[in-house]
Amino acid sequence: MSQTAIVFDLDGTLIHSAPDMHVAINHALERVGRPALELSQVISFIGNGVEKLVERSLDATGGCSSDVTTRTLRHFMTYYSQNTTTFTKPYDGVIDCLNRLKAAGIPMAICTNKPTGPARQICDALGIGGYFDIISGAEDGQPKKPDAAPLLRCITALGFTEKDVIYVGDSAVDYQTATNAGVAFKLFSGGYLNAPIPELPVTDRFDDWSRYELKTSR
Template identity: 55%
Template sequence: MRRYGAIIFDLDGTLVHSAPDLHAAANVALTALGRASLDLETVTSFVGNGVGKLIERCLQATGPCSPDIQVTALAIFMDSYNANITTLTRPYPGVVACLTRLHESDIAMGICTNKPSGAADAVCDGLDLTRYFDAIVGAEDGQPKKPDPTPLMNTIAQLEMQGKKILYVGDSTVDHATALNAGVDFRLFSGGYLNAAVPDLRTAQVFDHWSEFCSS
């Protein structure tokens, strides 16, 4: 990993298994609107393009989805999620040991996620991960989201690593496309929410466990 100036990670489905908390909050919103609940597998399949898209997909799966309903559902979801943001969310096995090793090697590290910035900070704080990162870039209202390269380029700028060789690590087609659009190397964590079985990702370099990534 020393060949890279910085390593930047996606958050949900890459460093942390957050789907159970996202699932619980989504069902709180659906229940409040008189909708049927969705199972964990279904909600997990909706993760990756930000919470607005997550809620839109949940609504479309359970009935009509108008802009007004989506605004209401998103507000209920965020209230519930923010109150329980690390109730069930945990780092994947091997993540903490890997981050510790990389940090001790003085490799610059950042996070680039479609999760809202406040929520990304709260997850990292709640799981004691913030100390490993020099930049945590989340989604902001009105700003481009992945796979647009802007958030990743902003992360690189915050790390002051423009012009250096960068590695982006994620678990999805969105992350893969983001790396391609930004012109940086990519590694795929197969234990996340959208893995190498997806045709678009068959050419990606894949690792199955964080101990494998850290020793590469």
């Protein structure tokens, strides 16, 4: 297949969602008697799914046991599911970029470690859900990124193979996911990059969605 499809990460790539997650995790921490965290701390904990966000937040505020982790996760999900887009918004230039890609006939999908339900809810609320043929999120009992399985499953559902896809993300988790899956990677460097990744060619990184280009080094 000669046509290229694009799969995007969601949090920190297409949308700035950390402010709502920050409020939700601080609500959950308060419910279990823990102090609040700064936004920058919460951003540094994003990337491996909500379970890891909760575990890291508890570790930073006094440690965690299975019982307190379960309770904190429940408080977080209850609050967050009702407050997903209070402060969350697409990054500047994202919607214009999606319009350009759609006009060019490029198939698009989302592969995220956020649970599928909230991911779809957020995309629809922000008016971007209709751009994507597939919105694939974390599922109970299934591996999460950086395991290659979620991305490969998303690519298969899209009707493509890994050699015909670009994965666009903002983090070391996303870079490793693409590497594990054998998929070309492009970095949005204006997101939540919290760990170093190898130096990428200039065509494989960007910090402004108005300058996004399809071409990669591969």
